[in-house]
Amino acid sequence: MVSDLVTSSTAADPRLLRAYRRLLRAYPPGPRRDELLDTLVESAPPGRRRPRLREMVNLLWHGSRARLGRPKSRGIVVLTLLVAVAGGCLGAGVANWVGWHAVEPLPTGAEAAEISETVFPGLTVWGGGEAARVVSQSDGEGIEYGYAVSWVKHTAATRDVAAYTAGVRARLEAAGWTVTGVDPPLDQTNVVDADPADRSESFTATRGRLGLRFNDYYWAGRPAYDGDGNATYYLWQEPPSWLLTVTWLGFLPGAFLAWLLTGWASRRLEPNPGITAPVAVGAVLAVLCVVPATLLALSSDGRADETAAPSWQGLAFSLRTPAVLFGLLAALLLFLAAVQRPPRRLPQWQRQATRGLDLARRRPVAAVALAAVTSLLTGLGLYALVTQQLLPGSCTPAVPSGIVDPPSARTSDKARVFIDRQATEDQRNLAQAAIWRGMGGSPEFAGDPRAPGFLSAYCSHGRVDSEVAERLPSHWSVELTSPGLFRGLAAEMMAMPGVVAVQHVPD
Template sequence: MDARTHLPDTPRAPGAGTGHCPSGVAVTSPLERRYRRWAGAYPPGPRRQELIDTLLECAPPGRARPAPREVVNLLRHGLRARLGRPGGRAVVVLATLVALIGGLAGAAVAARVGWQWVPALPGGAQADALKRTVFPGMTAYGGGDAPLIVDSSDGENIRFGFADYWVEHTAATRDLDVFTAAARDRLLAAGWRLHGDVTATDSEPDAITPTRSTAFLASHDGLVLAFRNTVWSNRAAWDNDGAASFTLTRAAPAWLWALTVAGGLLGALGGWLLVGWASRRTAPRSAMAFAAGTLAWPVVLLVPLVVLILAMWSIQPDRPWSETLFVTLFRLVGPAGYAGIAALPSLAIAALSGPRLSGRTTAATLAVVLAGAAGVLWSHRGPASPPGPAECRPSGVPAELPADQTRLAMTVHVFIRQDTTPDQRNIVQAAIARVWGTSAFNFYYDPTAPEYGDAYCAGGRLADGAGVSLPYFWQVDISSPGVFSGLEAEVAGLPGVLGVRRGPATVS
């Protein structure tokens, strides 16, 4: 490509002839500095200075800043010049794909780091005020903070962490349409914004458990509230028939969107410049470049497809589209996803490698990739549970763990005396199942089971023979930490129950 094709279009100075600029035009120092800044899009070398000199000569008298058209042309032609190989199109395609991958990686890292600074979900007086707004005069359970990301109910996906709030059904809440409309109106009066209208869903006429529910979505001050009122018919007398409930999740604040976009732009620019750096320093037809390119191109082309599949897999039904975006980015930050993304710049360099690519340069590139991977893995870590004792010999129900270890706990242990009857255990188990937000539970009575170490030794190991006389227990998985209060209220005081304890938080 002729170097002149990289010259940006510039307005012709008054009185200029065809293709020539008047000489000796006085220009201001700020204009030169600004031209030099935008000309930085070109690779270093005499070509850059020649371009600046030409622009200054062609500038009309009194101009203080480059014209927008000049800025666009400087960036467009400069970034293309960074790639070298003027007659090649493959390098442009490769640079575009690597820039896309780098942009996704940059956005993912920026979002993951930024979410650490998003305020916690409301608790205490703020959560109580929200309960009174949605469920006035009723005993409501739930609330509090939640982990940033949790597994979905089917265990096959992830979603934003949420806090459950609910009330057991009364005659008022079973009138789904009226109660839901009233809850919506109270939230609107409190300043919440409704997204869409109330929706109603009915099960199939021949369903074994006929179900009807009403729902709506609202947001306010960085929070998203998903209300749902569900009634299940033909349920056993000991089971619940649904609940009026809502979940509360965080919404991405404006500064987090800006940080994510900035991270994406920086990552894309880095990917483009990296390909250009390799391209300008290598032989275009070396045998090594051909062999490595055969490997690199399929990988680079495959990544956008993988990202698309992850995005489709991360779709959050009936949720704001932004949650799908950020959940997809969270998946990309995972160790396996980042390892693949971090390898692509190295593949791009290898695909264009030649005799001028030194061992020191390759080592430095790999060091940068490894340092970035270590940083991402560090930011991706969850709150580590403090190590339990190597071996413990408890004498009964364990004491409550410190609040800072259980604030985000998603596991609860319900302890029961060994001498309880099967009927008493069935009553307790039915009570556990009735609680809104208990996703799974298992009963343990064998002291050799590893779960005994989790329940009694905070993750340590139970000493041999120490569990023979210890109470049996249920290990209950809950959908959000605030479910604990409702579970404790439901089972405490039942025959044989000795205590209800939170497990340590082990999720991010």
């Protein structure tokens, strides 16, 4: 056999021989490679220099089936390819996350102060600070670059909207910014009962990868508690050009790792046909967790406004939940593969390493049920469920006082405003109006101690005694447009009667 192979190989064109050998690497190492090489060389017509396309596809297809431990299965290669695509998508998401963390953060310190002084010279500026790289849009329809909002209360100068906006543009251009777009003046032609004195002007500018949007709103005739508008600027960091390349380079190692793990699991499960079908269904579900979400991200350009980002630029953000589901399913399936009896061809020490899991191997259905129930109970938080429902009085509530802004809430867009339970309805209405003035959007009031979510402001687990709960302050949950707005909100709220605390809530 060897002498025949040497003779055939010598007679064949060296280029054809090298091509066949590369293709035969799809098969597992062993004598089968030599046998196939001999057959292919003998059947090749004289003068052929490269394999035919049909031969290439056939060798790769059957070689992959052999590699995956199921040479008689036609579906294993398709399933493995799908899992590899899902793994590649997750790999791209991980690379995207790493790439975003290499992007410079928003300006802070002296650089941020220089921008604020250019836009609002001589005024007290609230907001600014840090922001997440990518955030969800407020309507939940897409993602956008994380941005920091800075604002000032109106003065006589800022109420002259056109003149002040023109001055801001001139100062920014002198500081090296390029104005990229100017919005048309406010048009309220079709607005019922519109005040003709209302004014609004906006424009966008860039400097390097920094983007800036300026807005000046003046609503004449509004009552003092509602406020007559403000002047703001949004600042965000656009990603570098190399982020797309880094993101999709991460696809390759993710796909390769998923292929290897799927092949290993397939070979482990091959002696046990009864467990193969449930595992295959689980693998398909895992793929469905990731691939549609990735395709949806790729199909969206997200360009609703200046800060909105194409969804692929925030792929790591878009795939957070699908990645968790995929990871749980993958861990369960790999566990089932690990507990199977090792093939006899493995070395003795490898067989001994997994022999302690024979009980799970002998009862695979019970193992699946046990793993599923364990995962479910873990996800629901069994401990929190028991303590919250079965142990009244197990929590002693901690009532915040004053301004509470812990370091862990630095990039959080969530806040709470606490108001004394004895506050009058007018005081509550004035406080809620102040939340809007302080750039705290979408406040949700919780005043009933029995309502869902009321006690979560005081206890992360356990239950509060009903008499104690009745005396706790009511509170608003507030969504901040950007994390740095908390300081301005706190200053606005602590001046209101009845307000006892303003808390920046960590993510």
